[in-house]
Amino acid sequence: MEYKHTYECLKGLQPEPFFYWFGEVSACPRPSGNEKALIEYLKKYAEQRNLPCNVDDAGNVFIRVPGTPGYEDYPAFLIQGHMDIVAVKDEGVEFDFHTQPMNLVVEGDKLYAPGTTLGADNGVGLATMLALGDTLTDEPIPHPPLELLFTVEEETGMKGIKRFDCSKITARRMLNCDSGDEHRVAVCCGGMSRSRIDKTFEISPLAEGWKALHISLTGGLGGHSGGMINKGRACAANNMGELLTAIMSEEEIPEFRICSLKTSWPSIIKVCEAVIAVPADSAEKAVACMEERFAYIKGIYKYSDPDLALDVTAAETPAAAISAEDSEKVAQCLLYLETAMYRSHYKFTQSAVTGGAIGLAELKEDGKFHVEFSVRSSINEDRQLQFKKYVLKMKMLGFDLVEYDSWKGWVEEPVSPLRDAVLEAHQELFGYEMTTGRGIGGIEVGAIKTAIPEMDAVAFAPYSTGAHTTNEHLVISRTQPFWDLVKKMILVK
Numbered sequence: 187m188e189y190k191h192t193y194e195c196l197k198g199l200q201p202e203p204f205f206y207w208f209g210e211v212s213a214c215p216r217p218s219g220n221e222k223a224l225i226e227y228l229k230k231y232a233e234q235r236n237l238p239c240n241v242d243d244a245g246n247v248f249i250r251v252p253g254t255p256g257y258e259d260y261p262a263f264l265i266q267g268h269m270d271i272v273a274v275k276d277e278g279v280e281f282d283f284h285t286q287p288m289n290l291v292v293e294g295d296k297l298y299a300p301g302t303t304l305g306a307d308n309g310v311g312l313a314t315m316l317a318l319g320d321t322l323t324d325e326p327i328p329h330p331p332l333e334l335l336f337t338v339e340e341e342t343g344m345k346g347i348k349r350f351d352c353s354k355i356t357a358r359r360m361l362n363c364d365s366g367d368e369h370r371v372a373v374c375c376g377g378m379s380r381s382r383i384d385k386t387f388e389i390s391p392l393a394e395g396w397k398a399l400h401i402s403l404t405g406g407l408g409g410h411s412g413g414m415i416n417k418g419r420a421c422a423a424n425n426m427g428e429l430l431t432a433i434m435s436e437e438e439i440p441e442f443r444i445c446s447l448k449t450s451w452p453s454i455i456k457v458c459e460a461v462i463a464v465p466a467d468s469a470e471k472a473v474a475c476m477e478e479r480f481a482y483i484k485g486i487y488k489y490s491d492p493d494l495a496l497d498v499t500a501a502e503t504p505a506a507a508i509s510a511e512d513s514e515k516v517a518q519c520l521l522y523l524e525t526a527m528y529r530s531h532y533k534f535t536q537s538a539v540t541g542g543a544i545g546l547a548e549l550k551e552d553g554k555f556h557v558e559f560s561v562r563s564s565i566n567e568d569r570q571l572q573f574k575k576y577v578l579k580m581k582m583l584g585f586d587l588v589e590y591d592s593w594k595g596w597v598e599e600p601v602s603p604l605r606d607a608v609l610e611a612h613q614e615l616f617g618y619e620m621t622t623g624r625g626i627g628g629i630e631v632g633a634i635k636t637a638i639p640e641m642d643a644v645a646f647a648p649y650s651t652g653a654h655t656t657n658e659h660l661v662i663s664r665t666q667p668f669w670d671l672v673k674k675m676i677l678v679k
């Protein structure tokens with residue numbers, strides 16, 4: 187194989203075509219919303235191979251590849267993956283995701299990019315499509331007619347797929363490479379209601395003699411609010427709600443006022459900090475009261491988040507704060523917008539079908555209050571009803587919880603010939619059963635199934651870990667089994 191890209195470290199890795207094309211896409215800068223270089227590359231790829239290629243207004247690229255000899259009349263197969271990459275880098279790392287090719291390093295069985303995300307999410311999907319569609323190679327991989335869908339801006343709210351005209355798709359079987367691993371097939375995904383509260387409170391000076399306390403909640407494990415919502419992990423914003431409502435219920439503390447509040451971002455919130463003020467003679471009581479409530483919180487999360495910590499220290503008293511009445515509303519808002527699993531699967535009870543999470547909560551010193559909240563479910567009806575419930579709860583507190591974006595999920599189908607075929611192929615190849623993944627993380631199958639309900643879909647990918655972080659890496663030895671499974675699956679009639 188003739189190498190055009192310059193990733194020496196990928197040479198010789200198996201499966202060769204997969205890693206060759208992984209290198210090609212890694213050389214194209216592609217942060218979310220800026221996939222231009224890759225779109226141009228894909229256009230050229232199709233042109234060189236005489237493959238029909240369509241690029242829509244959003245930037246989604248759709249390429250058709252005829253079946254290889256002997257498979258021309260097989261039913262078409264759709265493979266889909268997203269082009270964009272979450273651009274995260276470690277502090278102090280100089281790297282421009284807009285202009286630089288990814289810096290790939292192989293260390294033992296690990297492929298990663300030091301100090302940045304790798305882009306295995308979803309470079310593995312792109313590499314799969316390009317390797318299968320490569321009609322110029324000396325050793326084409328036998329496949330049926332393929333429809334290859336490369337979407338833009340998945341990571342920023344499924345923006346690309348939502349604008350794609352799914353009526354272009356003729357295939358009724360599909361593989362998404364953005365979930366699962368080579369021994370675990372995903373059979374559903376979550377839809378999402380994204381919402382926010384925006385409110386500006388009046389601020390007023392604090393009376394003389396009030397004392398300020400800095401409250402810091404840390405030590406939670408966090409995690410993805412879709413994929414890990416069934417782990418029972420602590421949300422620091424919810425727990426801040428616990429602490430503040432504990433003060434609220436304490437008769438000896440007549441009132442408290444919040445000066446500012448902020449959380450870490452995103453997903454299951456690990457850190458929440460607030461500055462509150464109380465009458466000077468209540469300060470000691472307030473600390474004791476929060477510590478007492480925190481002991482309960484520690485008890486709840488003893489096993490899931492063993493390192494939870496509360497730190498309350500005296501702070502310099504700010505000039506102003508929101509009113510005591512508004513402070514109580516903020517406290518309850520943090521408590522009631524629950525980060526949790528709301529419903530489990532009726533049969534596989536360890537899996538969530540519905541859950542929700544505060545993504546961010548912030549009260550600025552000028553009184554601007556902002557909360558991000560999302561409900562995810564693979565069942566569209568449940569997502570909508572759960573969301574309505576939170577709208578009502580917030581209304582009682584005087585907040586407007588406004589939905590600004592939503593999409594449907596992929597409900598597990600009782601019958602799926604493709605899923606059965608994948609399970610059988612896995613059993614034949616590896617001699618043991620492939621597991622089934624059920625979660626409420628969002629992948630683009632939801633949007634495609636919404637447009638084409640009869641689409642028979644599966645999702646799996648080679649094992650990688652640390653997506654969306656600088657620890658992201660692809661496990662090289664897990665790629666060959668993935669590749670063998672894909673090659674076998676697409677030839678099922």
Ligand SMILES: [Zn+2]
Pocket residue numbers: 268307308340364
């Ligand atoms: Zn992804």
